[in-house]
Amino acid sequence: MPSLTRERDRRFVVALALITAVGLAWRIAYVLWMRDVQVLSDGIHYHLGANYLADGRGWVNPLSLAFSGQEVPDAVHPPGWESVLAVASFLGVRTYLGHQLVACLVGAGTIVMTGLAGREAFGRRVGLIAAAVAAVYANLWLYERELLSEPAALFWIATIIWLAYRFRHRPSLGRAIALGVVLGVLALTRSEMIAMSLLLVTPVVLGRSEVELKRRLGWLAAAAVACVLVISPWALYNSTRFDRPVPLSAGLGGTMWSGNCPPTYDGRLYGYAELACVLLAPGISSDPSVADGQYRNLAITFMKDHRGEVPAVVLARLGRTFGVYRPGQQMDLETERGTHLWVIQLAAAMYWVLLPLGVYGLVVARRRRVMVYPLLVFPLSVLISVALTIGATRYRAPAEIPLVLLAAVGVDQLARIWQRRRAADVTPTRPVEDAVGAAAS
Numbered sequence: 001m002p003s004l005t006r007e008r009d010r011r012f013v014v015a016l017a018l019i020t021a022v023g024l025a026w027r028i029a030y031v032l033w034m035r036d037v038q039v040l041s042d043g044i045h046y047h048l049g050a051n052y053l054a055d056g057r058g059w060v061n062p063l064s065l066a067f068s069g070q071e072v073p074d075a076v077h078p079p080g081w082e083s084v085l086a087v088a089s090f091l092g093v094r095t096y097l098g099h100q101l102v103a104c105l106v107g108a109g110t111i112v113m114t115g116l117a118g119r120e121a122f123g124r125r126v127g128l129i130a131a132a133v134a135a136v137y138a139n140l141w142l143y144e145r146e147l148l149s150e151p152a153a154l155f156w157i158a159t160i161i162w163l164a165y166r167f168r169h170r171p172s173l174g175r176a177i178a179l180g181v182v183l184g185v186l187a188l189t190r191s192e193m194i195a196m197s198l199l200l201v202t203p204v205v206l207g208r209s210e211v212e213l214k215r216r217l218g219w220l221a222a223a224a225v226a227c228v229l230v231i232s233p234w235a236l237y238n239s240t241r242f243d244r245p246v247p248l249s250a251g252l253g254g255t256m257w258s259g260n261c262p263p264t265y266d267g268r269l270y271g272y273a274e275l276a277c278v279l280l281a282p283g284i285s286s287d288p289s290v291a292d293g294q295y296r297n298l299a300i301t302f303m304k305d306h307r308g309e310v311p312a313v314v315l316a317r318l319g320r321t322f323g324v325y326r327p328g329q330q331m332d333l334e335t336e337r338g339t340h341l342w343v344i345q346l347a348a349a350m351y352w353v354l355l356p357l358g359v360y361g362l363v364v365a366r367r368r369r370v371m372v373y374p375l376l377v378f379p380l381s382v383l384i385s386v387a388l389t390i391g392a393t394r395y396r397a398p399a400e401i402p403l404v405l406l407a408a409v410g411v412d413q414l415a416r417i418w419q420r421r422r423a424a425d426v427t428p429t430r431p432v433e434d435a436v437g438a439a440a441s
Contacts (some may be wrong), residue, residue, distance in 0.1 A: 014058035016115045024134030025113045031145050035097050040338035043147030045077070050085030053092050059237075073241040076251040077289055079234055080189030096147070103144035106151045110401075111135050113158035118405050120165040122370060122412070129163040130408035133354070134158075138347035139400050146337050149189055150397045158379065158401045160196065163206045166373040171208050173219055179204070180223030184230025191248035193398065194384045197227065199377040242289035250288040250362055251296030252389075254278045259390035260299040265309055265321075271316025271325065273335060273390040274289040300369070307436055317391030318383065322422045323348060325391070347393075354407040361409030375402035 039047065048062035057065070059082070061074040088094075088102045116132040119127030124322040134140055141151035158184045167175040179201050184401050187194040207219045231247065238246040261277035263269045281298060284293045301311050320324025330343045386395050 012119065012128065014196075015128050016112060018312055019115070019128065019131045019135050020108050020111045021257065021272075023131075023141075024104060026136070027107050027141050027144055028173060030141065031097070031100045033150045034145055034340070035100075035318060037340070037357060038143070038338050039100075039145075039147050040095050041146070041336065042077070043337070044149050046085060046098055046149065047096055047260030049074070049082045050099065051089045053086040054094070055080060056091035066365065067165055072286070073288065074116060075238055075242070075246045075249055076254070077149065077192045078188045078249045080185060081152045084152055085147075086104075091362060100145055101146055101147040103147060103151045104141075106155055110151065110158050112156045113155060113162055114340055114401060114404060117158050117162035118408055120162055120169070121374075122365070122403065122409055126408045126412045129411050130405050133404045133408055133411075134401075136337070136350075136406060137354070137400070138350050139397070140344060142343050142347055143394075143397070146338070146339060148394070150394065151192040153193070153397060154401055156182060156189055157398055159194075160186060160200065161374055161401065161405070168208070168374075169205055171205075171211060171219070172224055176205055176223045177226045180226030181230055182269050183223070184227040186233060187227075187248055188234060190398070191251070192381065193260050194248060195381050195384070196377065197224070197437060199381060200374055204374065215346035238289075241320050241373075243287050244289035244293065246289050247294075250292040253292035253297075253299065256299035257281065257295040257302075257391045260302045260313075262302075264315055264390070267308060268329075271313055271320050271391045272330075273392070314387045317386050317389075321382065321386045321396045322395070323351060330391075330393065337394075344393075347438075351403075354403055357407035358411075359393065359406075359411035361406035361411075361413070364413045365406065365407050372406075 115131030
């Protein structure tokens with residue numbers, strides 16, 4: 001029996017490696033195919049910032065340095081993704097294409113971790129199906145060419161889901177600490193993911209009721225300490241640069257104001273964002289930590305003044321994010337990052353194929369009594385962040401890995417049903433041959 005298990009594990013590893021190789025090859029081919037398409041939006045920020053960081057300038061606003069020569073301390077984004085690209089820059093990989101290829105490698109890692117998460121939660125076959133979906137799903141690989149932070153965030157989301165199920169199946173102090181470490185790195189990549197400390201890590205650790213409470217609390221404390229130790233160097237560094245504390249990033253206020261200003265409560269940009277609101281806001285401090293609070297106050301004040309409109313605007317944001325409100329216009333808006341419309345349309349089509357499969361997979365998982373809340377908390381976090389800020393497909397990214405995993409469960413169940421029906425339809429040949437022979441004699 002152990003030898004059979006080892007053989008199955010070997011086959012899983014080989015299949016996962018092949019799927020990952022295909023996914024990586026496609027990602028590289030896409031980036032090379034589109035290498036003449038300009039990187040726009042936050043991708044410029046991450047690319048230039050990584051090069052300046054590798055040059056020893058620290059975390060400065062790369063746009064200010066590039067266009068005006070001023071070194072302005074920057075924490076609009078957390079440092080995780082920029083640090084990854086900076087390592088490549090330090091090693092001599094400093095071009096847009098070079099950084100895009102680094103993003104492709106990270107995307108390949110996401111395929112691996114999605115496969116491992118699927119196997120840990122639902123079994124080997126679901127793991128391979130999930131990896132195959134992750135290899136081709138456009139809402140995972142389109143961000144790699146754009147040089148956004150999503151590739152790194154998706155990798156760490158898949159990793160923390162894998163760790164959550166590993167802890168669920170075999171709880172230990174080491175796995176609790178690993179959860180805390182990965183949570184810290186994930187928050188340093190996408191700051192709103194710190195919410196997973198309450199939504200995911202706490203219930204996973206405390207949910208093992210067969211373990212005494214004192215031990216579970218110790219595990220949770222260890223996870224919290226590990227998370228704080230990962231985040232604290234960045235937070236302490238920011239305490240020397242800004243007037244106010246910046247534990248993760250100083251971008252929430254600007255994002256809230258861009259989505260809660262007059263153009264986004266009426267007309268073409270209803271439920272979306274208007275960058276001009278941020279750029280033209282009067283009396284904003286040059287200190288990002290102060291400016292963050294000023295933008296946040298502007299957004300909250302505007303929401304209070306238009307409290308009767310807020311529920312409808314929030315619904316429009318959620319509709320844009322999940323593809324049901326002005327989907328055609330939203331796809332056009334998504335091209336502002338430089339990605340061709342056909343890629344955005346392909347991503348939307350694949351999303352609508354996976355969504356019903358994911359819903360079906362959720363039902364199947366519940367029938368199998370498999371724990372699913374580690375997957376559901378990520379869509380919940382999307383709902384919360386979008387309700388406060390703007391509606392955009394990019395903001396749905398944390399929910400994509402759970403969707404892939406649940407869709408894989410749905411595909412696996414449909415395959416099982418088809419296999420059973422096919423087996424039932426096969427007519428035994430031996431009794432028929434015996435009857436024919438008897439009649440002939």
